[in-house]
């Protein structure tokens with residue numbers, strides 16, 4: 001009877017955990033172990049659920065909450081870095097185990113792994129946000145361009161009637177230069193506002209990236225920066241837009257070359273491409289040991305026009321992000337000030353038609 005019960009519990013598709021009134025784990029089925037990243041129930045039986053699923057910012061362990069509030073909880077979301085180090089999002093529903101005097105003896109919780117759904121939702125949200133941002137940028141660019149055209153005509157006219165007055169002409173030339181700068185910004189904004197149209201073809205991503213590294217080698221050499229490239233042997237052809245992805249790696253490599261301020265004598269950029277056959281996922285890492293990005297700035301670098309460089313437009317990374325999202329991919333980074341920065345580009349293998 002006991003083993004039949006065990007078989008049924010283990011064949012549930014959800015994870016199931018039972019804890020006593022102190023939060024000590026009494027049972028955990030196989031799916032629960034998989035979700036939490038353990039190999040056998042010996043590793044968690046007798047432990048406190050508080051240690052296995054700790055509370056963090058606004059993320060409260062639903063088992064303990066159930067016990068403390070003496071109430072069942074429905075579909076609570078809980079984020080966890082599991083034992084194997086994977087970030088997982090769980091949906092947890094709890095029920096109280098009570099004795100005949102309605103005293104809480106423990107809690108049973110059913111948990112479903114929502115990580116895939118959550119990732120999809122995040123991507124969708126990002127796409128929506130970018131679409132709104134694109135629209136706003138387009139409207140702003142338009143609103144800047146129109147009066148600018150009028151101003152330019154007016155100034156050109158003034159210039160024509162002030163012929164001979166060299167001081168005035170000189171000031172006017174300066175104004176015209178500023179206007180041209182504004183026009184350039186408006187043009188950049190218009191280009192950025194368009195969601196990239198991807199023309200899918202099958203091509204060798206390894207070749208493409210290697211080519212980009214070669215193109216930028218002279219700039220890197222000039223700054224005394226070494227560039228290294230490694231590629232997995234099993235990387236298949238990728239289906240995507242080679243021109244746009246070329247822009248992605250151009251931007252990332254240029255940013256890395258620009259990330260050195262001169263003091264370091266072991267300046268290095270490492271580019272690496274791997275292919276994960278199980279998930280049909282290409283991962284490209286562009287890593288430098290340059291100045292790094294502060295945590296504060298890490299939150300801003302994908303916002304259009306954010307730049308810390310003289311003469312930068314701050315449209316490099318936002319454009320990179322849009323192109324990657326248009327390929328259903330993702331971009332992440334790890335960076336430490338004074339140590340360096342690593343950008344990680346993940347591109348799923350799209351079907352031929354894209």
Ligand SMILES: Nc1ncnc2c1ncn2[C@@H]1O[C@H](COP(=O)(O)OP(=O)(O)OP(=O)(O)O)[C@@H](O)[C@H]1O
Nearest residue numbers: 255256259301307308309312313314315316317341
């Ligand atoms: N590898 C890197 N190391 C350090 N900082 C970086 C790196 N890549 C990006 N950044 C930071 O992110 C900011 C935004 O980068 P982004 O490419 O969008 O614009 P930019 O390089 O400043 O200007 P543009 O690319 O338009 O010439 C940079 O100004 C810099 O502060």
Ligand SMILES: [Mg+2]
Nearest residue numbers: 251255316317
């Ligand atoms: Mg840049």
